[in-house]
Amino acid sequence: xxxxxxxxxxGRSASVVLFGLAALVVVFLIVPVLVVIPISxxxxxxxxFPPRGFSLxxxxxxxxxxxxxxxxxxxxxxxxxxxxxxxxxxxxxxLALARSRFPGKALVVGFLVSPMIVPVIVLAxxxxxxxxxxxxxxxxxxLVIAHAALGLPYxxxxxxxxxxxxxxxxxxxxxxxxxxxxxAFRHVTFPLIRPGVAAGAxxxxxxxxxxxxxxxxxxxxxSGTLPKRMWEGLRSEIDPTIAAVSTLLVAVSLAxxxxxxxxxxxxxxxxxxxxx
Amino acid sequence: xxxxxxxxxxxxxxDGLRKDFGSSVAVDNLSLEVGAGEFLTxxxxxxxGKSTTLLMIAGFVAPTRGEVFVSGKPITRKAxxxxxxxxxxxxxxxxxxxxxxxxxxxxxxxxxxxxxRIAERVAWALDLVxxxxxxxxxxxxxxxxxxQRVALARALVFEPSLLLMDExxxxxxxxxxxxxxxxxxxxxxxxxxxxxxxxxxxEEALTLSDRIAVMNHGRVEQLGTPEELYERPQTPFVxxxxxxxxxxxxxxxxxxxxxxxxxxxxGLDMVVAGAAPAGEGEVRLAIRPERIEFxxxxxxxxxxxxxKIDEVVYLGDAVRYLLRIPSGETLIVKARSVAGGGPxxxxxxxxxxxxxxxxxxxxxxxxxxxxLPPPPKAGEGRGRG
Amino acid sequence: xxATARRMPLTIAPEHRRRLLLLLPAVGFLALAxxxxxxxxxxxxxxxxxxxxGHYVTIGTVxxxxxxxxxxxxxxxxxxxxxxxxxxxxxYALARSRGTWRFLLVALVLLPFWTSLLVRTYxxxxxxxxxxxxxxxxxxxxxxxEPLKLxxxxxxxxxxxxxxxxxxxxxxxxxxxxxxxPALTMAARSLGASPLxxxxxxxxxxxxxxxxxxxxxxxxxxxxFYVTPALLGGPADLTLSMLISQQVSELLAWGFxxxxxxxxxxxxxxxxxxxxxxxxxxxxxxxxx
Numbered sequence: 045x046x047x048x049x050x051x052x053x054x055g056r057s058a059s060v061v062l063f064g065l066a067a068l069v070v071v072f073l074i075v076p077v078l079v080v081i082p083i084s085x086x087x088x089x090x091x092x093f094p095p096r097g098f099s100l101x102x103x104x105x106x107x108x109x110x111x112x113x114x115x116x117x118x119x120x121x122x123x124x125x126x127x128x129x130x131x132x133x134x135x136x137x138x139l140a141l142a143r144s145r146f147p148g149k150a151l152v153v154g155f156l157v158s159p160m161i162v163p164v165i166v167l168a169x170x171x172x173x174x175x176x177x178x179x180x181x182x183x184x185x186x187l188v189i190a191h192a193a194l195g196l197p198y199x200x201x202x203x204x205x206x207x208x209x210x211x212x213x214x215x216x217x218x219x220x221x222x223x224x225x226x227x228a229f230r231h232v233t234f235p236l237i238r239p240g241v242a243a244g245a246x247x248x249x250x251x252x253x254x255x256x257x258x259x260x261x262x263x264x265x266x267s268g269t270l271p272k273r274m275w276e277g278l279r280s281e282i283d284p285t286i287a288a289v290s291t292l293l294v295a296v297s298l299a300x301x302x303x304x305x306x307x308x309x310x311x312x313x314x315x316x317x318x319x320x
Numbered sequence: 321x322x323x324x325x326x327x328x329x330x331x332x333x334x335d336g337l338r339k340d341f342g343s344s345v346a347v348d349n350l351s352l353e354v355g356a357g358e359f360l361t362x363x364x365x366x367x368x369g370k371s372t373t374l375l376m377i378a379g380f381v382a383p384t385r386g387e388v389f390v391s392g393k394p395i396t397r398k399a400x401x402x403x404x405x406x407x408x409x410x411x412x413x414x415x416x417x418x419x420x421x422x423x424x425x426x427x428x429x430x431x432x433x434x435x436x437r438i439a440e441r442v443a444w445a446l447d448l449v450x451x452x453x454x455x456x457x458x459x460x461x462x463x464x465x466x467x468q469r470v471a472l473a474r475a476l477v478f479e480p481s482l483l484l485m486d487e488x489x490x491x492x493x494x495x496x497x498x499x500x501x502x503x504x505x506x507x508x509x510x511x512x513x514x515x516x517x518x519x520x521x522x523e524e525a526l527t528l529s530d531r532i533a534v535m536n537h538g539r540v541e542q543l544g545t546p547e548e549l550y551e552r553p554q555t556p557f558v559x560x561x562x563x564x565x566x567x568x569x570x571x572x573x574x575x576x577x578x579x580x581x582x583x584x585x586x587g588l589d590m591v592v593a594g595a596a597p598a599g600e601g602e603v604r605l606a607i608r609p610e611r612i613e614f615x616x617x618x619x620x621x622x623x624x625x626x627x628k629i630d631e632v633v634y635l636g637d638a639v640r641y642l643l644r645i646p647s648g649e650t651l652i653v654k655a656r657s658v659a660g661g662g663p664x665x666x667x668x669x670x671x672x673x674x675x676x677x678x679x680x681x682x683x684x685x686x687x688x689x690x691x692l693p694p695p696p697k698a699g700e701g702r703g704r705g
Numbered sequence: 706x707x708a709t710a711r712r713m714p715l716t717i718a719p720e721h722r723r724r725l726l727l728l729l730p731a732v733g734f735l736a737l738a739x740x741x742x743x744x745x746x747x748x749x750x751x752x753x754x755x756x757x758x759g760h761y762v763t764i765g766t767v768x769x770x771x772x773x774x775x776x777x778x779x780x781x782x783x784x785x786x787x788x789x790x791x792x793x794x795x796x797y798a799l800a801r802s803r804g805t806w807r808f809l810l811v812a813l814v815l816l817p818f819w820t821s822l823l824v825r826t827y828x829x830x831x832x833x834x835x836x837x838x839x840x841x842x843x844x845x846x847x848x849x850x851e852p853l854k855l856x857x858x859x860x861x862x863x864x865x866x867x868x869x870x871x872x873x874x875x876x877x878x879x880x881x882x883x884x885x886x887p888a889l890t891m892a893a894r895s896l897g898a899s900p901l902x903x904x905x906x907x908x909x910x911x912x913x914x915x916x917x918x919x920x921x922x923x924x925x926x927x928x929x930f931y932v933t934p935a936l937l938g939g940p941a942d943l944t945l946s947m948l949i950s951q952q953v954s955e956l957l958a959w960g961f962x963x964x965x966x967x968x969x970x971x972x973x974x975x976x977x978x979x980x981x982x983x984x985x986x987x988x989x990x991x992x993x994x
Contacts (some may be wrong), residue, residue, distance in 0.1 A: 052801065052890045054904030066798035069791045070810065073817045073871060076828035079838070083831065129734075137731035140724050146644035156731060163843050163929025165946040166966040169953050170742035173749065173963075175863055178852055193739045196731060216380050219400035220407040221427035222478065225723075225750055228401070231426070235417045256932050261953075274823050278830065287831075290824040297819040301812070 047198025051072075077294055084287035099145075102288035108194070112289070115273035122269060123252040126191035130248040133192070135241055136200060141200070142207040156236025157197040165256040167193075172261040190258050195248025202247060206240025206311060239311035246304055253296075329514030330391040331356045332377070337386035339372050339538075346372040346540035346618045350386070359505075361525040364535035365561070370518045373535075374484055379403050379514065390481055401430070404475035406475030410486040412467045414459035420446070420470050421455035427478040445477035448507065472504075476511070483508075485517040489524055501527050522562050526550070534558050543599045554679050559606040565679075566609065566651050572601035579675055588647040590623040593676040604681045609640065609654035611677035614669055621672030629667045643671065648680065743970070746963045753960030760964030770948075774968070777945040780934070783925035784866045788923050789916060791867065792874035796915075799875070800882035818872035826936050829865045830856060833937070861937040866930055874919035874920060881915025921980035925973055945969050 053059055087097030101201060106112050141149070159167070171190050172181065180186035210233065218228035234241075256271040263269055268276075272287070277286050332354040339347040348371040354360045362370040375381040377388055379400035387396050395403055414423050424445050428438045446452050449469035459467055468488070475483060488504070489497045505528060508515055519525055525532050526546045534541045534549065534557070542549060542558045553559035560567060570582040573589070582603060583589050591606070615624065630650070631642035639662055641653045653671060655662070663669050750760055764770045799810050817825065832838045833855040842854040855861055889911065893903035931946035938944075943951075945965060952962035 052885075052887060052904065052908050053900055054908075055900035057900050058904065062794045063798055065791075065794040069795050069871070070798075070813045071633060072791075073795075073868065074813050076825055076832060077817050077820050079828045079831055080824060112795065117869060129867060131335070133731040133734055136727040138426070140727035144725060146725065152728065155740075156735065159735070161925055161973060161977060162739075162743070163931075163946065163966075163969050165929060165931045165949050166743070166746070166970050167739070169949060169962060169966055170746040171738075172953070173745060174742045175952070189738045193735060196735065200731070209961065211413060213409045213411070216378070216400070217407065217413040217415070217474075218407055218426070218430075219380070220378055220403070220405060220484075221474065222401050222430035223426070224401055224430075225399075227430060232415055250819065254823075256823055267905070271821065271823050274827070275936075286827055290821075290827055293821045293824050294816075297821070298816060301815055301819050 047234035072263060080287045080290040080294065082290040083284055084312035086284055086287075101286045105285050106288050106292075109285070112270075112285070115268050115270045118184070118263070118267055119253060119270040122187040122191055123249050125184075125188040126195055126252045127245050127249045129188065130199050131241060131245050134196050134244060134248070135203050135237075137196075138200050138203035138207055139233075141204055143212055156200050159193050160197040161272050164194075164255070168258045168261040171258065175218035181262055182267050184267070186262050187259065187269070190262060191255060193249075194255060194258070195251040197249035198251060199241070199244035202244035203237060203240050206237045206243075210236045211310075239307040243304055243307045243311070246300055246307075250300065294311075329357045329483075332482055332514060332516065333389040333392075334373070334377070335387045335389065337372070337373065337376055337388070338384045339369075339376060339381060340384045341491075346536050347376070347383075350532060350538070350540060352540065352543070354514060354516060356514055359508055359513075359515045359517065359528055360531045361517045361519060361529040361532045362535055363519060363522060363525040363532050364560075365520055368535040369538035370520075370535045371486065372538075373446050374516065374518045377482075378405055378407055378484055389568065397504050404478070404480050404482075406478070406480035406483045408468075408471045408475050408483070408485040408488050410488075410672050411491055412459075412471035414467055414470055414474070416459055416675050418458075419455065420451070420457050420462070422460065423470060424461065424474045424477050424617040425454075426474065431478065441477050442473075447474045448476065449503075465500060465659040468492065468500060476507075476513075479510050481514070483513050483515045485515060487521070488517060490519070490521065492630055497524070504528060524656050526562075534561060536561075553606070556606055556661075559679055564652060564654070565606040566612075568605040568607075568649065570603050570605050572603060580680075582680070584647070584649060586648040588625065588645060588649055590678060592677045592678040592680050593674075594680065602683065604683055606681070607651075607673060607677055609652040610638075612651060612653045612671050612673045614653070614655060614663060615672045619672070622675040623678075624670060624672040625651075627669055627671055629663050629665050629669060632663075643669070747967050749960060750963035750967045753963065760961050761968075763961070764964060764968055770965075773943050773945055773948050774942065777928060777969075778972075780862065780866070780942075780944060781924050781930075784863060784870060784927045785920050787863070787867045788871050788874040789920055792871050792919065793916065794877060795871075796875045796878035796882055796912075799879045814872055814875055817868070818876070820933055822869055825869055826865055826933050827939055829861065829868065833861050833864070850890045856937065857939040859938060859942045862942055865933040865937045867925060869933060870923045870926060873962045874916075875922050877919045877922065878912065878915040881918070882912055887909055918980070921976065925976055925980075928973055928976070929969060 050128055054062065081097050084102055085098050085100070086095030087099035087101065088095060141153060141156075167190075171186075175181045175183075175186050178186075180189075180220065214232055214236070218232040219225070254271065256275055257271070259269040259272040260275060263272055270293075273290060274286055277283060332353040334350055335612045337350040338345070350369070352360075362373060364370045372381055376383045379395070379398060383396065387394050389395070390403075390405075414578055414633075415426065417673060418426070421442055424442045425438050428441055433441070442455070443452065446455060449472050451466060451469050451473065454462065454466065455472075459470065462470065468491075472488075489500055492500060501524065507513070507676055517528065525591060531543060532549055533543045536557050538681070542554045544552075549558060549562050553562060556565075556567060559565045562627075566585045568588075570584045570590075573583050577579070578593065580594075581589060582592055582593050582605065613621070615621065625645045625668075627643040627645045629641055630644050633640040634657065637657060638654050639657045641655070641663065643651045643653055645651060651671070734881050745982075751758060762876070764774070795810075795814065799807065799814070802810055830837075834840070835852045835854070835856065839855060840849075843849045844852065885908070890903050893907040894900070898906065929946055930944065931950065933949055934942060934944045938947075946969070949962050949965045949969065952958045952965060
């Protein structure tokens with residue numbers, strides 16, 4: 045990755061234009077994310093910018109409201125359980141896919157990653173129709189199943205990519221040294237792909253954590269997720285509690301991003317050492 | 321080597337092994353016997369089927385047909401982890417997340433050996449490869465040569481009946497390779513190991529092996545000792561793959577009991593030893609470059625040609641010349657380098673070679689360079705025989 | 706040797722057969738939790754309330770629905786073009802930058818990418834609202850006396866969607882750019898091309914597959930967008946997703962909503978198939994992890 049790209053320069057003036065544009069776009073990307081933070085600390089009763097004064101009232105209101113905290117709890121539960129389910133199913137599938145070639149493989153892969161591209165609204169009403177008959181609307185199980193389906197492709201894609209960087213000969217070596225397939229996985233393959241599984245898990249968690257549309261249809265009025273509660277808030281009145289929730293969510297994203305970066309480095313170190 | 325067990329390497333037999341990948345045949349009806357304690361190398365270009373053969377012996381590729389026997393027992397239906405075969409992988413395949421000690425201990429742990437026994441065996445194996453004090457390092461902290469030794473220790477520590485090696489020295493630089501060749505040979509003799517090695521490097525094959533099987537297109541072209549293969553290659557492919565050869569197409573002009581006269585397509589006549597093959601008279605010739613000599617005034621050989629030197633390549637201990645002879649052929653000649661002397665580019669020289677330096681094969685021209693004729697029967701007296 | 710082994714066999718190699726069993730749980734799970742509900746929707750679209758293709762005929766002939774369809778495609782197309790124009794310089798800057806600068810740039814692109822879509826949509830409501838940041842600045846500068854109506858307009862939908870989808874273009878494109886062999890532009894330079902010509906004639910054409918892959922991804926995602934248009938757009942800017950939701954939750958017109966959903970799904974798959982045809986499917990996923 046450390047290729048020298050200075051030769052790709054289009055010349056000084058064109059570079060200035062390109063980098064200048066890039067800077068503007070990056071500002072455009074980041075400003076909205078930052079805007080919500082000061083508002084969340086406002087001491088005013090209204091949504092104002094720039095905010096007046098400093099207070100934690102909106103955070104207090106968030107924590108004092110059963111509506112908000114139970115939504116948070118539902119989101120955490122659904123996210124963790126869906127992630128676990130997606131990780132187990134996805135890692136197993138990635139192991140099967142990694143080095144095998146069989147007729148129709150492209151179709152199977154396409155099927156397994158298709159939840160990534162099917163418009164969520166379509167999946168949402170489809171699930172709603174089925175869940176209504178099965179009395180799963182408003183249940184945690186229903187939410188977990190739907191979110192696991194959303195997260196599964198991320199686990200498969202990430203773990204497959206990591207597996208591709210693990211030398212197949214390491215698994216052969218383990219087998220030649222007497223390891224059963226399970227023990228070869230347990231002692232060799234899994235330690236090497238762990239960062240990839242963790243990264244896949246993070247993405248699967250985000251898929252669940254961020255989902256609005258499916259939750260809108262299949263989670264009940266009282267057992268809604270955090271995004272669903274936010275959506276309702278945004279539709280009716282824009283109260284600054286949402287800014288506080290948003291700030292917390294940005295903090296969570298930042299934390300997850302840092303974890304992911306650490307995992308990436310770790311994975312690079314582990315698998316990069318193989319070639320040496 | 322006192323600690324080495326009394327266990328001898330096992331004899332191995334490959335019986336009619338065949339592997340199809342889709343419609344292409346990677347290994348075609350391969351039968352081979354490897355004696356106990358023998359070092360056998362499968363040598364061939366990439367795509368010759370040698371690695372597939374190795375993977376079939378190890379159990380990672382299921383043969384389409386055929387059987388692998390170790391110590392007389394068929395193992396073809398056993399899973400890789402049940403085969404008890406040590407493997408030194410290309411690029412070593414050391415577990416990057418385990419320390420050297422744990423890498424070497426791995427096969428013993430898989431066999432549920434007690435900790436004390438494991439410590440003792442690992443120490444033995446690391447001493448064997450002279451790495452006794454590096455057990456607490458990680459593989460990426462080791463040099464290429466050290467990694468190689470760890471791989472070897474790991475493959476030997478559980479006393480396998482057979483050791484497989486896949487391009488074992490390919491990743492090492494030249495100096496290290498020479499040291500490791502000596503070391504490998506020493507270990508193999510001391511432990512009386514049966515070794516099957518796969519390589520495309522002829523030098524590695526020649527120095528290490530008791531016998532070499534030269535493979536091409538999924539078949540064994542020739543099986544023999546390094547000397548037999550080099551001195552009496554039975555096919556043009558072997559002649560060219562092992563060492564260098566001047567390859568020429570020719571036609572038999574006349575023959576008698578012990579010699580024949582042939583004419584190359586460009587019109588150079590030469591005498592060759594042995595009865596030339598019967599048939600239409602189309603033959604292929606191979607002459608080793610070091611068998612062609614520069615002649616002084618008045619010196620004679622069975623075959624003599626005037627030539628002009630087109631190119632001189634200095635190799636250190638030898639010099640390689642590209643000669644053009646008046647009939648139009650180019651010949652490669654290799655001669656020992658002489659301080660301050662030797663012919664130069666543009667010089668007119670006279671070269672000669674004996675009749676028995678010319679290896680003769682049946683078949684016409686380059687067209688059959690790859691589709692090879694059946695190997696000649698022993699005693700038919702082809703080539704220098 | 707391995708070149709032979711990599712060729713696709715016509716049958717499953719026996720050494721791989723058992724490993725393939727590991728696919729079953731994931732495939733089975735998705736078949737039940739994902740494929741089956743979608744199939745039921747497709748069935749419902751031709752049976753509810755009565756059997757027949759009536760709903761599809763309505764979608765294909767009634768002006769209102771055709772206009773929604775066109776608007777949805779138009780929105781996706783505009784957003785895609787905008788992300789290409791705005792995203793290319795960022796991807797390029799990422800590819801060229803080193804050390805701390807690169808770390809900073811990556812963080813600035815990834816943080817919005819990772820931030821909840823709702824949070825970002827909410828932020829745009831704050832920025833574009835009647836008394837939002839933009840209006841306050843405009844009024845303070847005396848450009849306008851009255852606050853402009855920015856929120857709940859088609860403009861707001863566009864801005865919000867461009868913001869949310871930009872990283873989906875930047876990241877795959879960046880990964881394509883870093884994998885380009887720098888020797889190629891160096892070669893062009895050594896052959897007498899000026900820096901600008903080498904850039905335009907060698908670098909840019911070589912990154913076009915990345916642009917196409919990213920653009921397809923953005924387009925597909927934009928087609929199915931629901932949250933952002935619903936919150937930022939005006940009542941006139943109805944997209945297919947919003948129409949589907951409306952039909953189900955307000956009118957309980959399941960059959961018609963199903964037909965609309967199938968239409969959206971088929972449109973998405975068609976775009977994807979087109980992308981797969983020209984780019985190879987694999988390209989679309991790279992850079993996403």
